[in-house]
Amino acid sequence: QSALTQPASVSGSPGQSITISCTGASSDVGGYNYVSWYQQHPGKAPKLMIYDVSNRPSGVSNRFSGSKSGNTASLTISGLQAEDEAGYYCSSYTSRSTVVFGGGTKLTVL
């Protein structure tokens, strides 16, 4: 199972919005509404930010939103803040009943 495709890095200034893409196939992202997004700061465990494409767990800021079109899912962060600087990973359920992660995107807040 190949990893989902994410850009290696994105950047934005405080207050701006950025979008991270996550491209898979019809056997994973495109076939199921089971895409999740995780934030990971250096040396820390990942944190769930979005589940089932567009749902936010309790306690996650509404500045984070998710969507999907075809085989590509997206995470949008609006009103960028310094603390948003971190690694971001998407994941998807697959047709083989497994889970696949994206390669990760490093977000830099300029």
Add this chain to the structure above:
Amino acid sequence: EVQLVESGGGLVQPGGSLRLSCAASGFTFSSYSMNWVRQAPGKGLEWVSYISSSSSAIYYADSVKGRFTISRDNAKNSLYLQMNSLRDEDTAVYYCARFFPGMDVWGQGTTVTVSS
């Protein structure tokens, strides 16, 4: 407080074995499916294995199938990962994670180093 605590990591030679444990507290462990996820040094996240709440469904990544075995003891609120025939490429921080859907609770990770 909802918490997962991994243990059992360490240094092991190629071909060796190791058993990881994950102790759950603060929630009804028997009601949740669980996962193991690993992260090699400087690399991204890699899903390793899934087990349903009753152990009736178990899945593995191709990279560990036939070498790793996931299990759980709901009476002890514990999740396990038996790792055999370890390879250099299994070196990573191993996390256990509760499945919500989405993995909503993660442990702090335990480090496994495979090296001679």
